[in-house]
Amino acid sequence: MKFNQLSIGDRFIYNDLAFTKSGPLQAVAEGSSNPRLIPRSALVRPLDLEKPGERDFGTLDIRTLQAELEHYHQQCLAILTLPDGGSPSSGAREQLEKLHARMQQLLSQH
Numbered sequence: 001m002k003f004n005q006l007s008i009g010d011r012f013i014y015n016d017l018a019f020t021k022s023g024p025l026q027a028v029a030e031g032s033s034n035p036r037l038i039p040r041s042a043l044v045r046p047l048d049l050e051k052p053g054e055r056d057f058g059t060l061d062i063r064t065l066q067a068e069l070e071h072y073h074q075q076c077l078a079i080l081t082l083p084d085g086g087s088p089s090s091g092a093r094e095q096l097e098k099l100h101a102r103m104q105q106l107l108s109q110h
Contacts, residue, residue, distance in 0.1 A: 021038075
């Protein structure tokens with residue numbers, strides 16, 4: 001899910017830190033009172049999905065599931081990015097992109 005899809009007051013995870021959205025482009029990290037600028041397009045994870053038992057996959061709406069898949073995909077791509085800027089093993093990125101496209105296609109059918 002992207003930051004601009006959250007409502008003010010929503011809690012979410014961004015860069016492995018918990019935040020509360022405080023404005024259209026701002027959020028406050030838990031334990032802080034200083035607002036931080038968050039790009040509209042930043043991929044975030046709603047915090048309510050992190051709490052066990054609060055929601056399960058049977059009650060997730062398709063948009064939330066697609067956003068979670070997109071977050072997972074972005075994390076995989078980040079892992080594939082080598083520190084020296086080199087390419088990962090031959091075809092790894094292409095295989096990941098194909099799998100991602102297939103999952104998005106399956107989700108769009110529901």
